[in-house]
Amino acid sequence: MSKLPNSSHARDVEYVLHPVTNARRHEEMGPIVIDRGEGIYVIDDEGNRYIEGMAGLWSVGVGFGEKRLADAAFRQMQKLPYYHSFSHKSNEPMINLAERLVAMSPERLSRVFFTNSGSEANDTVVKLLWYYNNARGRPQKKTFLTRQGAYHGITIASGSLTTLAANHRDFDLPAIPVRQLTCPHYWRNALPGESEEEFATRLAKELEDTILEAGADTIAALIGEPLMGAGGVMPPPATYWQKVQEVCRRHDILIVADEVINGFGRLGTTFACEYYGIDPDVLVISKQLTSSYIPLAAVLMTDEIYQTVADNTAKIGTFGHGFTTSGHPVACAVANENLDIIEEKNLVANAKAMGEVLHRELARFRDHPLVGEVRGAGLIAAVELVADKATKARFDPVGKAGGILFGKGHERGVIVRAIGDQIAFCPPMIITEDEVVEMVKRFGLALEDTAAVLAAG
Template identity: 65%
Template sequence: MSTLSNSLAATDIATVMHPYTNMRLHEADGPVVIARGEGIHVYDESGKEYIEGLAGLWSVALGFSEKRLADAAYKQMLQLPYYHTFSSKSHEPSIRLADKLVEMTPDNLSRVFFTSSGSEANDTIVKMVWFMNNALGRPKKKKFLSRIKGYHGITVASGSLTGLPINHRDFDLPAIPVRHLTCPHFYRFGEEGEDESAFTARLLAELEAVIAEEGADTIAAFIGEPLIAAGGVLPPPAGYWEGVEKICRANDILIVADEVICGFGRLGTPFGAQKYNFTPDIMTTSKQITSSYMPLAAVIFSDAIYQAIADNTAKIGNFGHGFTASGHPVATAVALENLAIIEERDLIGNAARLEAKFQAGLRSFADHPLVGEARGTGLIGALELVADKPTKKLFDKPGAAGAIANKIGHEEGLIFRSIGDTLALCPPLIVTESDVDEIMRRMGNALERLTPAVKAEGLS
């Protein structure tokens, strides 16, 4: 960590309020000030090198030095640095990107609405669906179904959809009508004597029971990440998504696939819905759409939804929703170049080819005394730390072991994310076999140092 004598760190402490941060600890320890990036590596102000094992925030597909994206931004800056998409205005990059997204996504998705973040996109979806159901004469059909540990953003609406306590506590959330269903994580939520297929059956029975209890005529949509990421990297059990789709179709409930992290190749397929064999009515995309070089997100949805919304705009005169940066020309130009590079370099194929090696590397730590479960899919994975392996007992101070691991990881030159006591990895899609070997070597070093460190802290 940076010392307080460093001028940048001291200025940061004095002026910057950081997201997802214990601010009093931040005041004491100071920030890690990242100065530059190169490929899958970043370097702090002292020159120390790190493998960015979380791709920034699950998002930098092309690494931290792709000149073609900088060139695309510069070229667009010179031609048209900004214009809006309000009131029937448009520009070439947003038109071309919308066409590209429709081409890439499932055939039933044919319309696109741009925002600057996944949170804004999911917030937009809530409003779109409410607007549509009011237009269709279904004013009661407003509730959403989500899952415990699901992550869908941090606005008032998207934060309500999120199923993590830290995103609700003291924010007075949920603030919209939402039911959070059991998290589809067999290791942590499976019951004694229950195998994975029985677990799936129980989750689907719960879904049917909640629909019956609430009334299908009051439920607008089911939203879920194909693989839950920020909640701990939680792949769904076999048959789960196929069952969810069947039940939702039978009850006229829309399916929203939150592909903010899974999308554009993370799981070795273009989108997570394809990995888990279901067809959404609405898809949320962001993060890897631009490799996070520019803020951008897109809601891609069916023509049936569009037609109902369009009819209502004709009736009442407008669609009273949008953002200053919706379809920003520089962001959409960067996204077009980013997606072109992903295709040219077959980075989705790269994720598929490296999946076995990456997942085997993670699972090689399964026998470590502190690792309860090693899990993941494609180029995303996690190690869940436990106090006792046979009983899956959590630590008495949740998050303390993860925080120690995070600090040791930095010392070893590996940045991963500690989600409580789960250590998450999600490297850029440009990783090579040798990069995966080095990631696992540094993770192994961190775990070797973690056991005595946890013991020294008296954690159990």
């Protein structure tokens, strides 16, 4: 990729430190500068057009270039471009959105706290439940249970809940009390001959053993993505969430459902909690809340948690937590319009239908020599590449094949995400059947390109 002296490529390399990027490699190759978006496509500054198979980062549900969201932001900017929600202040878009989220979320959730990102939301969950347990007179109840392969954000607290090695290494994480449980990935972690339900039973026993070892009075909550996303798209085995919830309820351990990726229709239901039968005490949402047109996230909680927290604010004088832009009026106005679009265009049902097409088309690659597993649910999927199909052996180094395919995908006009050697798909929910077929076709060409590169050594 060229980096002309006065080009945007050169200026990016000179001034920007990119997230989740090898900085020295970036200096050598420079960026792809995305210039605009149209529907399921993004176009770079050289005119190359790509199917955005990841909806940005799991997030642009209504597609790119949706004028209604830009208009909603403009109208609100003209009326009230910013105000805070500290010290008894509020704004109409925030009130409307909170009421709407409570109405559409799982039944027991009745209060909303707004943040700017999923990371901030999960960071807030940690502080909220520590505050809650202190108010209950249980100051020792502070540990969080998380799962291997989990992604819950990148702040100090939420990054500690994340269990991906690259997000911990040299950051001195985890920095809060956490205990890791086995990743509920049946294909990779089940024992030989073990059924999905038997695997779920074993994981539930591991959970209970961990609780008994640590002491239930030390554990605040289990946090989990209903379907694990950024760790590689791992749907849970059958009966997993039912068994896990039963253990947690018996031991007074709260359930935190992280639906930052799953929420607002991705699995063909409004929330994945409905899809998997989860009754959460806390729900975390972001990304498709605004289709990521503008930063916004939220934490929803039960009335029992709220009442305990509220009583404690009266006791000590305040809830000493919040952000300058919590409940930002422009972000909330965009979210309300975004949810209108999802509802009016019936995108939840479309995600369900197009998810079936996506899994049908990807299933054609199950016999490919590089493909170990094709998996997912709804309009989220992954293809795991392996060095040996029979043994499920990973590539050495991990990411060798995924990195090649990621680059070849760009050459073929499709953007996917390589999570090591796991190739993830999460296209905009507006996608049509023809577009799904075309996206998977381009992936198939990139897969063959990858096989050729590997064969050539």
